[in-house]
Amino acid sequence: MSAPRAGRTFAARIVAWQAAHGRKDLPWQVNRDPYRIWLSEVMLQQTQVATVVPYFTRFCERFPNVEALAAAPLTDVLSLWAGLGYYARARNLHACAKQVVERFGSRFPLNTSVLTGLPGIGRSTAAAIAAFCANARVPILDGNVKRVLARHFSVEGNPSQARVERLLWDKAASLLPPKSDMAAYTQGLMDLGATVCTRRAPKCGACPLRRSCIAKETGRVEQLPAARVRRSLPSRRAWALLALHENRVLLQQRAPAGVWGGLYALPQFTSAAALRRAASAIDCRPRLQALPPRLHAFTHFSLTLLPMRLDVRAPPQALHESDLVWLPLEHIDTAPLPAPVLSLLRETARPAGTAATDRPVAASRPERRQPSSSGSTPSATRKRDTML
Numbered sequence: 001m002s003a004p005r006a007g008r009t010f011a012a013r014i015v016a017w018q019a020a021h022g023r024k025d026l027p028w029q030v031n032r033d034p035y036r037i038w039l040s041e042v043m044l045q046q047t048q049v050a051t052v053v054p055y056f057t058r059f060c061e062r063f064p065n066v067e068a069l070a071a072a073p074l075t076d077v078l079s080l081w082a083g084l085g086y087y088a089r090a091r092n093l094h095a096c097a098k099q100v101v102e103r104f105g106s107r108f109p110l111n112t113s114v115l116t117g118l119p120g121i122g123r124s125t126a127a128a129i130a131a132f133c134a135n136a137r138v139p140i141l142d143g144n145v146k147r148v149l150a151r152h153f154s155v156e157g158n159p160s161q162a163r164v165e166r167l168l169w170d171k172a173a174s175l176l177p178p179k180s181d182m183a184a185y186t187q188g189l190m191d192l193g194a195t196v197c198t199r200r201a202p203k204c205g206a207c208p209l210r211r212s213c214i215a216k217e218t219g220r221v222e223q224l225p226a227a228r229v230r231r232s233l234p235s236r237r238a239w240a241l242l243a244l245h246e247n248r249v250l251l252q253q254r255a256p257a258g259v260w261g262g263l264y265a266l267p268q269f270t271s272a273a274a275l276r277r278a279a280s281a282i283d284c285r286p287r288l289q290a291l292p293p294r295l296h297a298f299t300h301f302s303l304t305l306l307p308m309r310l311d312v313r314a315p316p317q318a319l320h321e322s323d324l325v326w327l328p329l330e331h332i333d334t335a336p337l338p339a340p341v342l343s344l345l346r347e348t349a350r351p352a353g354t355a356a357t358d359r360p361v362a363a364s365r366p367e368r369r370q371p372s373s374s375g376s377t378p379s380a381t382r383k384r385d386t387m388l
């Protein structure tokens, strides 16, 4: 890594560019309300602005402040979040709201070391909240910013490596403007990474950093930052029971931690035989119909879901498991369902004459395993031997 040419400081160019070209009319920019800033920053983790905006608007209408969010049942939060993916964020959001209400009298702390102790708030999210709400002189380092810095300063190695990440944090901390410019600078860096210094086809001609950018000068824009060495993902299979009766579908609430934690999904089994046994408990002469397999990619494994449809003639009076529910199909768009389950139901089980609503289903981007509120990584817990 070598030093870029001198001139107007890195930060001053970002601040001036942000004033002229940055985003200034996003719904969370109308004021410096820490609740709205925090909500937007959590939603924006791993997710693009265009996807976040409608979710943010719906959340603010339903939960206008942190007290309303903390008081809501987790199921309501998951319902509003459904389709946005990375569901650990929604669980942490709810846990964080409760802590802000209980420990801080509903006022968000704006100190980064206190913020990072709250569920779902990492160093970069904490810095963004503190910079936007209190002009704190602390650096952010999300994925977009890592890319800008790695290119501008020609930092070798993949940013997810601890050594490279440390170097980027140090670099980010050395570039900060005066306190009065921190909000514009932070927003400008985010905007530049999202709209100009993009992963593919960056618009270097429109970049305020082009005169000092080492990657541009050396023709290495496409090579930086270095790609992560990808291991092939382990694959899993699960058999999913799509049981239908009188325009209702049988769903099971997932265990709180792990993949799709707390959401409602089709009952899943580790084998076709286990699924058939469960089907027999619901219908004494089950006629199962295999549906086409569905592939879903998580960041840590890929899942092949093998759905089997069962049109139940006379379901048992009571369900044996307390986490099983018969959900009317007209409610699937507002229920907390993972996007792949929702799209399967929309395609195969929607009652005649019911139109799909405009609830977005997130594109099939990989879902990332995220730290739980305790900081540990949740594992895919098994409720019973046959369930995934």
Ligand code: SF4
Pocket: 148, 151, 152, 196, 197, 198, 202, 203, 204, 205, 207, 208, 209, 210, 211, 213, 214, 215, 216, 221
């Ligand atoms: S000049 Fe190009 S590569 Fe360098 S920071 Fe700007 S957009 Fe990124």
